Amino acid sequence: MQTDVKKRVGILRGGAGRHYASSLERGGDIISNIFENLSDKYEVTDILIDKEGIWHLNGRPIVPVDLMHRIDAVWNTSGQPGLSMALDSLSIPNVLGEYFFGIFRNNNDILKTHLKNIGIKMPKSIISPQNALGRSPMGEAREVFEKFSSPWIVKINNEIKLVKTFPELVDAIEDGVTYKKSILVEEFILGKVFSIHSLTGFRGEKIYVFPPENFLTDEKEKITDIVRNLHKHLDIKHYLKSDFILHAQRGFFLTGIDSSPDLRRGSDLEQSCKHVGAEIHHIIEHILKRILEKRT
16 A cells, blocks of 8 residues: 655754754754654654854755755744745745844834834834944933833843833943943833734635634734734735733734744643644644645
């Protein structure tokens, strides 16, 4: 009796970018999940790019062109679009697991302007890039104070502070200036913090939105429409996580987006899957099927 041939899926990890460590972890989560739940359908291969940019297939150095006849599809967890472009040039279907969205990662103002056209609000913010810190901390703080009132959230690289007074704001900004780091100051919005997950083509829907829990019916309908509109407007090929705050009077505010699913046990995505009778490996298989369709 003839059996179906397993599809060969490469999980691309590492790369020379700043997401090297997290890419190793996220790629490892996909590999483990396929081994545990989908090994009857997929043969998984580890593709590692070290910090020097050398490609390895199952531990052995290769050149990318070697993948053409050894892999049916690649899941790129590096967050580097250039690597997916290289795979595209070899006609290898692939999915790019970005950690944010290119230019939006560096400029919230561009994202806010982009989303304002479809009625999605984001917290007010001011960004001082590392290469544009010519003003004094006092001047930076005064600009923030004039734009929106306290309290403020100050993000300096991966460090986040909540400051409530003007002197605290000056001190926080001074830390960023001293260490020559980029600074993001954002208005603090008090409200319900939550995430919504959406997936292209899942369960027969063009854009499937995992239903939010513990919301009133009208709130649930509104946030579902917002997420579906956001997913469509950003032209998401596969998965989107949207982070929000619901303020009692001012409504919904988008605080972050991510197109790389968190596949760890206990993650918010896993909880959302369980709420609708799905499992994490169903999400992985759905995405793999979609990219493999490009080769048929």
